[in-house]
Amino acid sequence: ALGGLAKSACTAIVESAPKPCCLAPGVEIAPLPGRGRSLLVSLRGEARLSGLKRGSQVLREYPLASVPLTGGGSSLHPETALALRLWSGAAELRHAAADLLDHGGRDASSRLRRAVVAVMFVMASSEGVYEAGAESVTRSESLFCWLGRVRVNSVAVTSLSEQSEGNELEVAKVALALYPELAKSVNHSCRPNCLLRFDPEDGLALELLVSAPGGVPPGEEITISYGPTAASLPRQERRAALLAQYGFECGCPACAILDEDFSWRSKAAALDERAKVAAGRGSWREAATASSAALALLRQGFAEGDLELAREECKLAGILLQAGDAARARTLWASAAAALAPLAPRGDPDLEEAQEMLKRLPEPKLDSKEPAGPKSQGTVPFAAAASHGDVGQALNCLRAVLEASSASAFISKDAQETTVSDSFDGVVLGLEGLNLTPAERERVMQAAQGTSPKCERTANARVARGKT
Ligand SMILES: [Zn+2]
Structure with a gap:
């Protein structure tokens, strides 16, 4: 059965000669200290003046080889299937990826699995009797290296689709592919300045695009995320994941922050x-x-x-x-x-x-200025408060706003009507942690719902303020 799988994986090669990669003007490949081969915004030419703007294309490349992840075709692990394709592929194909890192990360169990898979497939693909000779060992080692290369260099090609239920978008992995120039030259950062965009309808073409809002200035390195980002995983977890799969200790600026608040x-x-x-x-x-x-x-x-x-x-x-x-x-x-x-x-x-x-939707009129969306200004919004300290801080802000608004109401020339109310809409956060007696709790809940006599009076009071 393994022999059959190996054969079908190896014979299903459709990729012919590797298509050339297209590097945008204004970027160059150069070694950086401690980073190896890197992609940089050039200090020469046009980019020297302005750098690259958000949305600029840095690189466009087709995969050297790929395997589909949808449709449930092969029962092989996608990484194994991709490695088999490259291992048994045309010399040209192998040559284009031969200088990629092949250590396969630092995950020992995955290393052992790759070794077993390599030996098994060499045994299965040697028709007739398997001889534990030097040639078989060399072939196993070669496949082991391809498995390692795929492990650290392959990319999941994704496409967006709307889920049937709810309004959520789903990121579906449609293929596993190897893009040699991307793999060779683009390093990881947990706060990258570029991202990958795929076109599944154009031979899985990949575009590397500048995503940083301010663009990438001249001389700065182009980075992507290999998976985890500073916004998706806490520091320790993302560094462990990067070490296991890619075998490096991340030294990006986000990882330099030790007391990260997640x-x-x-x-x-x-x-x-x-x-x-x-x-x-x-x-x-x-x-x-x-x-x-x-x-x-x-x-x-x-x-x-x-x-x-x-x-x-x-x-x-x-x-x-x-x-x-x-x-x-x-x-x-x-x-x-x-x-x-x-x-x-x-x-x-x-x-x-x-x-x-x-x-x-109609465009807003110029005279009715709409406040911008909520921006964090170091203050936790009331609804986001998670501790008593946060609630206290939010209440202080509220008091300051109320004081400011009532002060301005007194100096205002026009008569104003203000409705004062105790009632509010929402959940009392942290109530559980106050250890209230049932009677106290009842009073708090009544006050919150505005059903106590005192609150009812206040809630109904309409205070008219005129000139003072
Ligand atoms: Zn990092």
Whole structure:
């Protein structure tokens, strides 16, 4: 059976001569201290003056070899199938990838598995009797190296699709492929300045695009993420993952921050869940509050202009529209469309929706200035508060705002009407941790819902303020 698998994997080669890779003018390949061969924005030529803008194409390349990950064709592990293709491929193919790193990372169990797979396939593919001679050993070693090369150099080709349930986008891995120039020259950073975009309809063509909001200045290295980023995994975990699969200790600027605060991510996830529940029962305003707070937290972790942030903006815009706040929804869709347009893959559902909504929603009038989306300013929004300290901080902010607004109400020339109310909409965070007696708890809940006599009076009081 193994012999059959090996044969079909080896004979299914369709790739002919490797297609040439296209490097943009303004970038060059040069060794960097401690980084090896690297891709840089050139200090010569046109790029010397301006660097590369966000959305610029740095490199375009077709895979040397690939295996599909959808359709459930082969029962081989995709990495094994890809390595077999290269191992048994044309000399030209092998030559183009021969100088790639082949150590396969530092994961010992994966190393052992590769050794066993290499020996088994050499045994299975040698028709007749397997001889444990020098030739078989050399062939096994060669396949072992290809398995290691694929392990550290192959890339999952992804495509975006909308999930049938909910409004979530799904990133599907459609193929495993080897792009030699990318593998040779582009290093990892946990806060990369570039990203990969694939075109599954054009022979899995890969584009390396500048994603940093300010572009990449001359002389700076071009980086991508090999998988984990500073926004997707805490420092220790992402470094362990990089060491296991790629065999290096990440020395990027994000990893230099030892006391990294990653709590924003779980807080944002909890708020997002709350928004989902609220949206599920049609409480759109509550959903919008929770989702706004989640977005404010995500801005702490993601770099400005990150596509993930833009996708979150799209989600919140949809909720805001349901909640009746079309103006804010439009602002968010405009910001998301600007971030997505230069980088999103063809037919990106979020970008298409944002552009469609911008056409449909009226443009805001110039005199009604819409406040910009929630930006974190070192203060935790009330709904995102997770500790008593946070609640206290949020309350202080609220008091300052109220004091400022009542002060301005007194000096205002026009009569103003202000409604003062105790009632509020939401969950009392941290109530569980206060160890209240049942009677105390009852009083707090009544106060929160505005049902105690005192609160009722305040809630109904309408205070008219005129000239003073
Ligand atoms: Zn790092």
